[in-house]
Amino acid sequence: MKKVAIIGGGFSGTMAAVNLARLSSGPLCIQLINDKYPLGRGVAYGTRREEHLLNVAARNMSAVPDHANHFLDWLRTRVDYSDLPDPQLRETYVPRRIYGDYLRSILATYMQPIDSHHPAEIQVIEQEAIDIEFNFEGTAEISLKDGSTIEADRVLLATGNQPPCPLAEDAFTHHGYCAEPWTNWMEKIPGPAENIIVMGTGLSMIDVFLTLSEQDWQGHLIAISHNGMIPQAHFRGIEYPDFLPEEPENLGLEHLVQLLEKHCRQLQRIGENPGIVVDRLRPHTQKIWQKFELAEKQEFLKRYAARWNVIRHRIAQPIHQRVTEAITEGRLSVVRGRITGLEADGDRVCVNVLNRAGDSQQVSGGLVINCTGPKSGFSDTSVPLFQNLLQRGLIRPDELDMGIDVGADFATIDAEGNPSEFLFAIGPLMKGTLWETTAVPELRGQAMRVAQLLLDDADLVSPGHDYRISVEEEHVIEYYI
Ligand SMILES: Cc1cc2nc3c(=O)[nH]c(=O)nc-3n(C[C@H](O)[C@H](O)[C@H](O)COP(=O)(O)OP(=O)(O)OC[C@H]3O[C@@H](n4cnc5c(N)ncnc54)[C@H](O)[C@@H]3O)c2cc1C
Numbered sequence: 202m203k204k205v206a207i208i209g210g211g212f213s214g215t216m217a218a219v220n221l222a223r224l225s226s227g228p229l230c231i232q233l234i235n236d237k238y239p240l241g242r243g244v245a246y247g248t249r250r251e252e253h254l255l256n257v258a259a260r261n262m263s264a265v266p267d268h269a270n271h272f273l274d275w276l277r278t279r280v281d282y283s284d285l286p287d288p289q290l291r292e293t294y295v296p297r298r299i300y301g302d303y304l305r306s307i308l309a310t311y312m313q314p315i316d317s318h319h320p321a322e323i324q325v326i327e328q329e330a331i332d333i334e335f336n337f338e339g340t341a342e343i344s345l346k347d348g349s350t351i352e353a354d355r356v357l358l359a360t361g362n363q364p365p366c367p368l369a370e371d372a373f374t375h376h377g378y379c380a381e382p383w384t385n386w387m388e389k390i391p392g393p394a395e396n397i398i399v400m401g402t403g404l405s406m407i408d409v410f411l412t413l414s415e416q417d418w419q420g421h422l423i424a425i426s427h428n429g430m431i432p433q434a435h436f437r438g439i440e441y442p443d444f445l446p447e448e449p450e451n452l453g454l455e456h457l458v459q460l461l462e463k464h465c466r467q468l469q470r471i472g473e474n475p476g477i478v479v480d481r482l483r484p485h486t487q488k489i490w491q492k493f494e495l496a497e498k499q500e501f502l503k504r505y506a507a508r509w510n511v512i513r514h515r516i517a518q519p520i521h522q523r524v525t526e527a528i529t530e531g532r533l534s535v536v537r538g539r540i541t542g543l544e545a546d547g548d549r550v551c552v553n554v555l556n557r558a559g560d561s562q563q564v565s566g567g568l569v570i571n572c573t574g575p576k577s578g579f580s581d582t583s584v585p586l587f588q589n590l591l592q593r594g595l596i597r598p599d600e601l602d603m604g605i606d607v608g609a610d611f612a613t614i615d616a617e618g619n620p621s622e623f624l625f626a627i628g629p630l631m632k633g634t635l636w637e638t639t640a641v642p643e644l645r646g647q648a649m650r651v652a653q654l655l656l657d658d659a660d661l662v663s664p665g666h667d668y669r670i671s672v673e674e675e676h677v678i679e680y681y682i
Contacts, residue, residue, distance in 0.1 A: 202228040203659045206343055206353035208330045208586070210235025211243020213628035213644050214359030215308050216264050220652030222311040222321040227661045229321040232351055234343070236329040239301070241308045243361060244383060246301030252411040253297045256404060256516050257640060258435070260291035262300065264307060266646045275303050294517040326351065332589040339623045355655055358605075358613070358626040359648075362575035363582060373543045377550045379570045382409060391567025393420035398552055398564055400540055401572035402426040407516055409570055410524060410533060422533045423564055425554055426573075429537030430511045434521030436474045445481065450488040454497040457489065458505070476512045483513075483637070490636035495600055498636075502601070514640075536564060543569065575629070578602050591616075595624060599633030607634050611651045627651050 205221060207214045210233050218233045233240075239247040255262060263271040273290060276282040279299075282290060308323070315322045328345040333356055335341050343351045365381050379386040382405045390413070391397065397413065399406045402424045410422060424431070444464050446452065452460065461482070465475035482489070490498065501509075516524075527533035538554035541561070545551075551565040579598045582588060587605075590596045594616030599606040607613055611627055612620035627647040631638045638644070656662050 202230050203355075203661070204230045204232060204353040205355045205357065205655055205659075206232040206234060206341065206351055207357045207359055208234045208343070209243075209359035209361055209628070210240045210325070211238060211359070211361050211628075212241075212246070212264070212304060212641065213243075213361065213648055214357070215241045215243075215304055216645060216648035217357055217359055217627065217652055218323050219307055219311050220265075220649045221655060222319070222323055224652055225321040225656055225661045227320050228315065229656075229659065229661055231321060231323045232326055232353060233323055234326045234328060234330050234345070234351070236327065236346075238383075240325060240327070241304040242298075242301035246297045246304060247383070248297050248301075248408070250298070250408075250412055250415070251296050252415045253408050254294040254517055254520065255297055255300055256294070256432075256514060257642070258291065259293045259295050262295075262641055264304060264641065264645055264648075266649050272300075272303060275306070294520075329586075331585040332593075333586075333595065333624070334593070335595070335623055341623060354623070355658070356624050357611075357651060357655070358624070358630060359628050360584075360586070360630060362629045363577075363579065363584065363604075365571055365573060365575060375543075375545050375550050377548060377566070377568050378543065379568065382570055382572045386568065386570055387412070387416070389568050390416065390418060391420070393418065395549070395567030396421045396423050396565065398422075398550070398566040398569045399424045399572050400426075400552065400569065401574060402429060402431050402535055403510070403572065403574060404432060404514060404516070405572035405574070407432060407520065407524065409572065410527065411520065414523065414527075421531070422527070423536060423566065424533065425536040425538065425540060425552060425564065427537070427539055428507045428511075429535050430507065431524060431535060432514055432516045432521070433476060433512055434518045435515045436476065436518070438477060438480065439473055441468070441473075441477055441481070443481070444478075445485065449482070449485045450492040452489065454493060454501055476515070479509065479512045486637045487635045487643075491634070498601055536562070538562065540573075579604055579633075595621070599631075601633040603633035604630045607631050610654050611647070625651055625655070 207218055214233060214235065218231045221229060221231050238244050259273055259276060263269055265271050276290060312323050313319050328347055330343050331346050332344040333341050341353045341356045343353060343356065345351065377389060379389065397420060399409050399422065406424045413422060461478050464478045468475045468477055524533065528535065536554060538556040540552055541555050542553045543550055546565060549565045549567055550569040551563050552569060554562045554564060556562060579602050596605045596613050597616045605613060605626055607626050608620040611625040613624045613626050614620055628644055629639055
């Protein structure tokens with residue numbers, strides 16, 4: 202029996218496993234290797250907190266690209282959502298833990314043992330994969346942290362983002378410092394006379410803010426980031442004429458920016474949200490990115506990426522309102538500047554910040570939480586699996602060093618520039634290759650397409666299930682926003 206091993210059991214790995222199981226026509230063993238974060242849920246949907254909401258409306262959170270209402274239909278099976286009118290259900294921002302339940306329930310459906318109705322089997326291995334070796338026939342031997350090994354014919358990397366960015370003080374430890382926002386920092390919450398400092402002003406900062414509000418914590422929260430921008434709110438779109446040329450991917454950065462700026466101004470003039478232009482671009486973003494020259498990609502990252510992210514990764518309107526109120530009332534302050542270091546000061550942690558004018562400032566608090574997001578450079582990764590794969594020459598960093606180099610059809614590219622026949626990758630690891638490869642609307646298509654390709658390769662395509670999504674179709678399916 203053929204064996205496919207998937208390393209990483211968050212959304213991407215779980216849904217790749219599910220798609221392999223549901224589309225396979227013959228015997229297949231799928232080994233889902235996952236560690237650290239909860240199976241199926243991963244980092245994003247592993248939270249147990251009710252106040253941590255999805256940042257995408259329920260209508261666009263189906264886990265499968267060939268069933269647009271799959272998540273909505275599943276929500277209807279829950280008593281809390283069964284009676285909501287359809288328009289309201291579609292626009293709901295559901296707690297992320299419920300989305301995690303959804304993913305686990307899909308996985309559970311495909312975990313049954315092999316029988317005449319289910320030729321494929323998913324086995325879960327709760328271990329960290331630390332290395333992969335391929336023999337001459339292409340069979341992989343995956344080494345696990347406990348010293349055991351697993352054999353597979355094909356391996357899919359679905360390991361998500363790199364761990365959070367370590368600061369210069371890599372080894373900084375203090376009972377008031379939390380290096381990752383998803384660990385349990387609740388027991389460290391100081392009294393209201395002390396500040397809490399969040400390093401970062403993105404979506405994880407919003408999670409911290411919401412949790413502190415739910416705890417009715419009355420102290421002062423300070424969020425620090427280079428650009429000082431907080432996520433924008435979702436808004437109701439309007440009818441707006443198509444403004445992109447026939448092949449927007451050929452625009453190049455300069456013309457693209459000119460076009461976007463023109464339409465942003467136009468939208469501002471009529472009192473509408475300029476974020477509409479980013480939404481309109483979304484079905485084409487990956488292609489545009491891939492057509493950019495390296496210098497254009499670098500320029501985009503330097504000049505526009507921060508603004509892009511703020512507009513693109515929005516939050517539900519009521520949450521945005523709560524954040525804005527907290528800023529107005531002085532319960533939340535946003536400090537703009539570069540974090541240059543951390544220092545212990547008794548029970549407190551001091552964060553050193555350099556502002557744009559070059560002046561240093563020190564902000565101190567009883568708890569400091571690092572929400573600066575995943576580490577951006579890949580070549581000096583701290584992850585043993587990737588250190589080993591780089592050393593073996595089985596993978597190489599992409600040209601921007603944001604993730605790994607991945608070719609067409611998800612094949613990883615080795616150190617000599619050759620696409621692998623055995624090792625594949627999906628998800629945030631492809632950031633440098635695709636730019637937009639973070640959220641469910643992108644990942645569900647990848648999880649299905651890679652499963653189809655692996656099944657094709659193993660001659661296991663089910664005749665009754667010859668559904669294929671082409672890249673063009675996928676855009677239509679995925680971006681029904
Ligand atoms: C806080 C947060 C909220 C988000 N909210 C939304 C949202 O509302 N809507 C949306 O569309 N997107 C959202 N996202 C984006 C999110 O990244 C994706 O939706 C998706 O969850 C990514 O899944 P993944 O499987 O690629 O990565 P992950 O969720 O990171 O899963 C990877 C898994 O692989 C495991 N792993 C890694 N390396 C190894 C190894 N060597 N051995 C074994 N296991 C390993 C990890 O421990 C983890 O369990 C959010 C992201 C975050 C961080």
